[in-house]
Amino acid sequence: QQQVKQSPQSLIVQKGGISIINCAYENTAFDYFPWYQQFPGKGPALLIAIRPDVSEKKEGRFTISFNKSAKQFSLHIMDSQPGDSATYFCAASSTYAGGTSYGKLTFGQGTILTVHP
């Protein structure tokens, strides 16, 4: 029930195209859904995050779409650039989980995105 399933494992997109990465979760207590971008040999960097009270959030070329009833959320990267080539992780947590569960992020398996010039 704690799992977050992410797909696809890898994605190849042409420059200027749209990259779409999907995640699904089971735990209905999750109420915070961030996306992280990680370059090789570096730590993950927070890209964008959403809460279940909205169905979409956009920041620049990055958009999260959230479907609460389906327990799914996705990251859309518009006008993908070679510099976007990285590994992307979705994650989920429960802000109000008590005790030792507070703040713990459950990560998806990751998607390796390659944007060809």
Place this chain on the structure above:
Amino acid sequence: GAVVSQHPSRVICKSGTSVKIECRSLDFQATTMFWYRQFPKKSLMLMATSNEGSKATYEQGVEKDKFLINHASLTLSTLTVTSAHPEDSSFYICSADDISTSGMQNTQYFGPGTRLTVL
């Protein structure tokens, strides 16, 4: 803002030695810090949750005597890998929960990671 640093960025040690990794939140205070381990091309695996002034909470399967965590202040947590062996070689990443948004946003900021190689 919201910068987390780790030191060292890379360490090579001999089998049987202990290695200490520091994680600092540079421009914010962190009630909670997390330690992760990441294998090549894999996701992040949470090892332990560290709260300032109290004992760390370890995930199932993580040896608390091998991976010692100390969270001495609101800006510093350390992970010590004791009696390191080649199988402990990995990428270790910390994250810090910004106290100013705790309970509201639950935002974790990650450090750049430490590459540990045990010979």
